Each structure stands twice: as structure tokens, then as C-alpha cells.
Amino acid sequence: MPSRSLDAPGRGHWSGRTAFILAAVGSAVGLGNFWRFPYLAGENGGGAFVLVYLVCVLLVATPLVMAELLIGRRGQASAVASLRRLIDEAGAKGLWVAIGWFGMLAGFLVLSFYSVIAGWILLYLPKAAAGLGAVDAGEAGALFEGMLRDPAAMMTAHALFMILTVVIVGGGIGGGIERAVRVLMPAFFLLLIFLAIFALIIGDAATGLAFLFSPDFSKLSADVFLSALSQAFFSVSLGFAALITYGSYLRRDVEIPQTSLVVTLTDTLVALVAGLAIFPIVFAFGLQPTQGPGLIFVTLPVAFGQMPFGGLIALIFFVLAAIAALTSSISLLEIIVSWLEEKVRWPRIVSAGAVGLACFALGIATVLSFNAWSDVRPLAGTGLLESATLFDLKDFIATKVCLPIGGLMIAVFVAFILPRPITQDELGLGDGAFALWRLLVAGAAIPATIGVLLISVGLI
Ligand code: TRP
Secondary structure (H helix, E strand, O other): OOOOOOOOOOOOOOOOHHHHHHHHHHHHOOHHHHHOHHHHHHHOOOHHHHHHHHHHHHHHHHHHHHHHHHHHHHHOOOHHHHHHHHHHHHOOOHHHHHHHHHHHHHHHHHHHHHHHHHHHHHHHHHHHHOOOOOOOHHHHHHHHHHHHOOHHHHHHHHHHHHHHHHHHHHOOHHHHHHHHHHHHHHHHHHHHHHHHHHHHHHOOHHHHHHHHHOOOHHHOOHHHHHHHHHHHHHHOOOOOOHHHHHHOOOOOOOOHHHHHHHHHHHHHHHHHHHHHHHHHHHHHOOOOOOOOHHHHHHHHHHHHHHOOOHHHHHHHHHHHHHHHHHHHHHHHHHHHHHHHHHHOOOOHHHHHHHHHHHHHHHHHHHHHHOOOOOOOOOOOOOOOOOOOOHHHHHHHHHHHHHHHHHHHHHHHHHHHHOOHHHHHHHHOOOHHHHHHHHHHHHHHHHHHHHHHHHHHOOOO
8 A cells, every 4th residue: 555645845835725726727727718719619619619628628638637636746746756756656667757758848848939929918018008009900910010020029028028937936836936826816817807897898799609609519520529628638738747746736635626626617717708808899890700819919909999998908908818828837937947946956046047048048939930030941841740930840749749648648647557546545536436537537538638649640
């Protein structure tokens, strides 16, 4: 019988369940909630997609969130070291440590472009405060294109955002991350609710609601199902070992199953409310919903430019997006900083600064992908991802390759490699609930991650 894990003495911990939930929701709620979920829902069957997404979150993503958290809490160390400990405890093969390495690689790659996109948001803050000045699509497009052609501005904003991230992570778990999310997350929720109510009043609520929620089951297909799944994984921050890392700062008395459910459901709710805040405005001004940068940097500014209090609303919107990005980027940086801290005896702020600096450097390639290096297509002529820029490649490797492989390995590891006494003890579930969790991991998460992986790399 394996011994019970203890809270590692001398290691930072969340002060309690609420602090952890704020941090984990902060990690989950990010750019993915704003610019991908609402659009995916609208395009893929509205309410029918929302239903499928909810099933994916409940039956596939939540059991895997529980899995990551249990690995971290049992390990009480960085993702890689936690996995090593569990592998030792289970007498398993060393290859499972790869979960941690994949996670760190993916986190590093994602942070190197997340920070650049967050930098765009920072650049839009003063523009929004000044009223944006864009009233038609041409002007809004020109504003965005103008920014993309200005690598110096993008680099400065990218640096600024990275410094913010480094300062928070450098403050440690309690003094940095927890302190930041205790202020940022409540502010985020207040602003989001305000914005949604405002949008429903001033915008075209009926069309917005219909776009998001009227169910069209004829649009559902295997493809739609798999895109709901991969969006669910990305949105709750699965597969990057971020939740292993955050879980390692959890105390024994926090119940992992309930807490996981709160985190995944809150993330889903935020995605839906974000849709309510965006689409009524988009439709009220006769605009078309799009996804990605176009939605928040081009379409919405046109709407903001025409509506009453548009400048203020634009400012609130970009502050909201900046907070969402910041509370996600700190968890991305923490994955690597927690590992580096075990290797070196530097003060935490130095470790955070070193990783941040490396990530900033890699982010320069992201910045240049939009201008000076926009013609650099590393894989041209290979028959694979020929037109991908450096930015596209980083995105592909992290979210299309590392994420589903990490998710699959985690599912197999907890379902078949870790002995049941470890997993059941850590989850604190009775026999029936535990059997259900294991069934979901083995029977739903494993085939689902394989499906996502195959479709991601274009095999089916
Ligand atoms: N969940 C974040 C979003 O919705 C993005 C993300 C994916 C992430 N994986 C992560 C953030 C891991 C932090 C850690 O935008």
C-alpha cells in the first residue's frame, strides 16, 4: 500500500480552495474563450454545439483535469519531478516523464505567441481610450494592419506583457500568483457581467442569442465533435502540465473532483457569457462574426466606433481581454519556473526573469512572422504545412501535437499505469464514483484524445 502523500514542507501552497479555483479559472479563461468558442458555437450549430461542448467538458475534459491535479498534488513538485515521483511509487517506466517535457515545450511555445497577441491588446488600450476613431471596416482593418507592420511597437508591448507576467510569477505562489488572481479575477467577472448586460441592452440581443443558442442539429458531424473536444482541452488548459504544476501547490484537504468541476464549468460559463457580450453588438451594427484576430481587433472596433459610450466600452473590453491573457500567461510561465527552481538556487524572480527572457526572445520570431518574416515558410516544399509561418508552426506544434499527445499520455498513465490505491486516495472518491471516473478516462478520454490527434495531424 503506497504511503499517503503529505504537503511538502517548505514549498509554497495556495492558501485554500478559493485561491486555487481563482488561479485555475484564471489559467483556463483566456483568449480561447473570447475569440474561438463563441465563433465555433455560432458556426457549428449554435445550441447543438453548446450541448456537444458541454458533454465534452463534463465527460472528457473534467476527468482529465482531475488526473492532472492528482498527479501534481501527489508529486508536490514541478511537473517533471512530480511525474518522476509517481513513476517511482508505481514502479513504472521512465517514459511517462515525457508528459512533463511535452507540457513544458508546449507551454514555452504558446507563451511565446500568447504574449505577442496580449501585446496587441495592450497596444489597443490607448487606442480604445482615445476612442479608436474607426467607424468602418476599412479603417478598423487599416488600424490593425498598421499595428502588424510596426514590429518595434509589437516588440515593446510583448516585452511589457512578459515583464508583467515575470513580476507576478517571480512573487511566488502566495505573494505573486495568488495575490494577483485575487484582484484580477473578481475584476474580470464584474467587467464581463457589466459588458454582457450592456451588450444585451444596446445590441441586437435576439440575433445574438439565436446565433449562439438556437440548436441546429443538422450541423453536427464527427468533425464538429472533434473541434468541440480540442477546444474544450485548450480552453480548460489541459495537456500542458499547467494543471499538474498548479495542482502541486494544493493542500491535502482540497477535494480534487469537486474543485475540478467548478473550474471547468466556470470556464464554460465565461465562454458563453463572452459570446453574449460580443454577438449582440456585432449583429446590431450589421457586422459578420469571424474568429481569431479579426473578431476582436477589426470587427468589434467597428461596432465600438458606432455605439454610444463606444470608447469606454472598448476600453473595458480590452482590459477584460488583457486580464484574461495575463492570468493564463502566468500559469504558462509557472510550468517552467517551477521546474527551473528545482535545478538552480536562484531567487524566484531571477528564475522567472530568465525563462521570461528566453520566451521573449522566441517571441521575436512571432512578431516578425507578421511583417519582416511573413514570407518565411520553414516547411515550404516538404508537402507538410507548406504555407505555415514561424508563428503558425509554433501554434501547430504546441496545440495540435503536444496537447493531444500530452492528454493521451496522461489518460493512459492514470488509468492503466498508476496503481488504484494512489489515484483513488488522491481523488478521495468512493468505489462507485472512482469506477465512473476511471471508465470516463479509459473509455472516453483515451479514444477522444486519439481522435483529436489524428484529425490534428490530418490523417482522417
Ligand atoms: N486556456 C487558455 C485559453 O483559453 C489557453 C491555454 C491553453 C493555457 N493551455 C494552457 C493557458 C495552459 C495556460 C496554461 O486561452
